[in-house]
Amino acid sequence: FVVCLGLVLGAGSIGISQMTALNLALLLTAAWWLLTTLPLLKSYKQLYYVEVEKHAVRQSFARIGHTLRHLPEDKQVFWFLLAFFCYIDGVYTIIDMATAYGTALGLDTTGLLLALLVTQIVAFPSALIFGRLSNKYPSAKLIPVCIAAYAGIAVFAFFLTRQWQFWVLAVIVGMFQGGVQALSRSHFAKIIPPEKSGEYFGLFDICGKGASFLGTMIVSVGSQLTGSANVGVGSLIVLFIVGFVLFRVSCRQGETA
Template identity: 55%
Template structure:
């Protein structure tokens, strides 16, 4: 196999990143702005609407954290991973389209939670597919390419959505109608680019089916915690991941709400986050290439430090150009820290239990997102100042770096040692 050429299946796997990233971009840009405008029209303050949006994000992550591991253990059974992935993806797609319907801010948040649960659940099975679609020595690069092309590809429906929203009146649409069309457009995009993966994916690593796969999944789920106590490599990585990814996910989820709170106008917010997608593309690819020369754990450490700097800079942010600069900084490290964490984890876990372990991975990731957005919501409401919430997130990043640096940084996979 030519190491510089992607297989068809690897390309189809990347396509799903391109599809679901369209929804991720909506969550980071149009959805919070649209929600805050609805909430404001109903007399809700900026700080309260930021808190309510944070609570909705927290609820969706909590739901996935609870159901994800059980679904993950079921998915490892032969013949189950693809159907569960398809179902979760369709819940996300239909939920995204349904965002076009509600006019009530409470109803809108309810639909948003459903869409986000579907999206996040699909990622458990999608990430676990990494072992089935490629080899250990290609994981870092493929995972990075997934994020990279996801950032760039998602710009296609986003730019179309942006044109609709920003130029709604000249083309004879209300802002609400233009936004509704944007939700539908992104849902269709997500579905269409996923079809090649659905048609061609086959589960290679699996556990043989038993008479009661659901009962068996609960038993395996209980055993996995015993395995984690014995496998310190995986345990300490997950612990560090919990704290540092908290900062990453919370910044992604809450950046637009925070920018609006400090006075950045809607157009600048949307364009700055579009810039993030474009800049993230080459840097995600770059970090994937750097894994050929440097240890994956060292590159993850650098990315965590970068996010600590981002949180510190955000504390004094109050100008539009500063938000643009912050968007570029986020772009440098966002794809790298997520892609390399995913591929590093995929290499240190048993392949025939990939969905099982990625279910646990999701508990730590979603648990961190739940804690981060919840803490930001609570501290923002109590202090009536979003910057207090950002300070708390910065503290979580520092704690994650310390655990990773002292417990994980010098732990590498056999493959990494062989190429060092």
């Protein structure tokens, strides 16, 4: 990100257009993904999988249908997916709409890119810290902390009026961004049947990506009705409150199972 950012911001000084710099940044990103994937391809081994000799597509949909029909029977997983659907959508909405919110506060393109860089820099050590904490405390206790922190972020965004406050917001988001995502995946892996990890994580991904419309809709409706971007972003607290409550329900279901 630092290299790509330097390339884009310094395009004029090295004699290329910004569009060319953006294209080069995309190529660099693709090369980065390729290089970091090679060690995984070499060392990774799939432990749980289903061997399919023919009609693979049909059988895949059949297994997904079977999982969906029986999902409500596993109440802990069912309630967790509902919780994840809510709170992770709030997280993704804050990340996706950060640039639009910064623009509304008067930040130029350079300022927005630097704010995103700050978020990533903070997220790296924060993710390591949450990794250490997960060795001492169960994810069932750490995830609510992250959800509550994001609820606080939504409240802070409601009162945000100055550019320096946006930078503070970028730092706080970075502190919990990696933690809530990694802890959610880890927690989900612990509560699902290992032999069905493929289809269950398929549902997990659908809940994460498929929920992306909800937070954006809440922000848009709140902003349009009130004429204030602050109210729109602050309205995301609803998703975090609902997600927090549903997650606690999931944990109680796990304790009684």
